Amino acid sequence: MTEETVVDxxxxxxxxxxxxxxxxxPLEWPIVAADGALLFDAGSIVPDAPAREFMFxxxxxxxxxxxxxxxxxxxDAGKDGPLTLEDIGLTIGxxxxxxxxxxxxxxxxxxxxxGFSTPxxxxxxxxxxxxxxxxxxxxxxxxxxxxxxxxxxxxxxVFRFACTVDATCREPFNYAVLSAPGAIRRLRTRKFARxxxxxxxxxxxxxxxxxxxxxxxxxxxxxxxxxLTVANPAAHMGDxxxxxxQFKTDGVDVKIETIAIVRHVGAxxxxxxxxxxxxxxxxxxxxxxxxxxxxxAEHS
Numbered sequence: 001m002t003e004e005t006v007v008d009x010x011x012x013x014x015x016x017x018x019x020x021x022x023x024x025x026p027l028e029w030p031i032v033a034a035d036g037a038l039l040f041d042a043g044s045i046v047p048d049a050p051a052r053e054f055m056f057x058x059x060x061x062x063x064x065x066x067x068x069x070x071x072x073x074x075x076d077a078g079k080d081g082p083l084t085l086e087d088i089g090l091t092i093g094x095x096x097x098x099x100x101x102x103x104x105x106x107x108x109x110x111x112x113x114x115g116f117s118t119p120x121x122x123x124x125x126x127x128x129x130x131x132x133x134x135x136x137x138x139x140x141x142x143x144x145x146x147x148x149x150x151x152x153x154x155x156x157x158v159f160r161f162a163c164t165v166d167a168t169c170r171e172p173f174n175y176a177v178l179s180a181p182g183a184i185r186r187l188r189t190r191k192f193a194r195x196x197x198x199x200x201x202x203x204x205x206x207x208x209x210x211x212x213x214x215x216x217x218x219x220x221x222x223x224x225x226x227x228l229t230v231a232n233p234a235a236h237m238g239d240x241x242x243x244x245x246q247f248k249t250d251g252v253d254v255k256i257e258t259i260a261i262v263r264h265v266g267a268x269x270x271x272x273x274x275x276x277x278x279x280x281x282x283x284x285x286x287x288x289x290x291x292x293x294x295x296x297a298e299h300s
Contacts, residue, residue, distance in 0.1 A: 013032065013036070013062035013063070014064075015060065015061075016031065016061045016062055016063055018053075018056060021046055021061065022046070023048055023052060024045060025045065026042075026043045026044065027042055027043060027044055029042050029063055031061050031062070031063065032062050033059045033060060033062070034060040037199060037246065037247075038246070039059060040055075050232070051231055053272065054231035054272065054274060057274075058229065059198075059200065059217065083159070083184035083185075084181075084184070085125055085181055085184075087156070088154055088156065088159050088161075090127075090154055091154070092113055093112060093114075094112070094113045095110060095111070095112055095153070095290065096113060096150050096151065097110060097287050097290040097291065097294075098110075098132045098148055100140050100148050101146055108151070108254075108290065108291060109132030109134045109137075109139075109140045110134060110290070111130050111131070111133070111150075112129065112130045113127065114129060114130055114175060116128065117177075120180075124180035126166060126180060127177070127179075128177055128178075129176055129178060130174070130176075131174035131175060134285060143168075144165055144166075144167065145164065147162055147163070147165075148178065149162055150178075150181070151291070151294055153290060153293055153294075157187065158294050158297040158298075159184055159186055159187065160184075160185045162181070162182050163178035163180070163181055163182070164179040165177075165178060166179050187294055187297050187298050194220045194221065194222040194225075194226075194227075195296045197218055197219070197220060199217070199218035199245055199246075199247060200215065200217065200218070200245065201215075201218050201226075201228055201243060202214065202243075202244045202245070203216055203228065203230070203241045203243050203244070205239065205240075206239075206240040206241060206242060206259060208242070210242075214230065214231070214232075216228045216229060218245060221292070222296070223292050223296070224281055225263070225280040225281055226260075226281075227276050227279070228276065228277045228279055229274055229275070230275065230276075230277060231272070231273070231274050233265060233268065233275035235265065235277060236262065237262055237265060238261065238262060239261075240282065241259070241260050241261075241262065242259065243256075243257070243258055243259065243260040243279065244256065244257045247292075249291055249292075249298055252291070254288070254291045256284070256288050256292070258281055258282065258283060258284060259282040259283065260281055260282060261279065262277050262278070262279060263279065263280050265277060265278075
């Protein structure tokens with residue numbers, strides 16, 4: 001009997017058998033894990049039986065069937081409240097991730113708190129932040145009256161909230177004045193030790209073409225590195241790998257592509273010949289690190 005799982009309102013997963021996955025030929029459809037994470041995209045190739053066995057050992061391969069998007073607004077469940085700016089513990093100099101509503105999709109830019117207004121009669125205070133930046137992109141241009149989404153990490157936890165752009169200024173440098181935070185949500189208590197997980201990741205040697213990317217399983221992760229189990233370990237300590245993985249935090253899909261340095265190669269598993277790499281992220285953009293910390297806080 002075919003097993004079906006609904007992972008969200010837009011995607012149904014149909015469990016695959018090994019015999020349904022061809023070897024050495026381009027796939028006509030993507031293969032995803034039980035949580036919807038991409039394992040092999042349409043057009044990619046599962047090279048051989050050991051690669052297929054690795055996939056079934058570490059994941060539950062499924063074929064995704066897309067459903068029409070729901071017509072009604074999403075419910076925003078699980079809100080804490082009512083929290084205030086003082087509850088967050090945000091200080092001058094703190095980094096925040098900021099996402100605008102204009103043509104940037106789900107991209108989160110890095111910004112920094114540079115000040116607060118004096119409290120109003122109701123205790124609310126405006127927020128002053130630097131112009132949001134992201135490596136490889138132009139600075140995010142904010143417009144008067146635009147609503148923006150922010151994620152803040154403080155000693156008290158990870159918080160998400162919304163603000164309205166009340167003013168944009170260019171002297172003595174580019175910065176924005178945001179309204180008092182509204183709809184503040186505490187995601188979870190701050191905790192950033194390595195967290196056990198089961199994510200799909202794709203990797204290849206630093207100078208290999210993208211077509212050479214292989215599938216691996218992330219068994220634990222931190223904002224600075226991960227343990228990656230691979231089917232056919234060939235890298236050595238000090239090697240650099242192309243690394244790509246994705247996750248969802250607070251309803252937003254985050255895709256990370258970076259270079260990772262192999263800091264450790266674990267013992268080979270006699271059962272299937274796999275081994276775990278201890279990887280250190282060579283570079284992560286501030287916004288990506290914020291998103292990763294948010295993901296860990298949600299699941300800790």
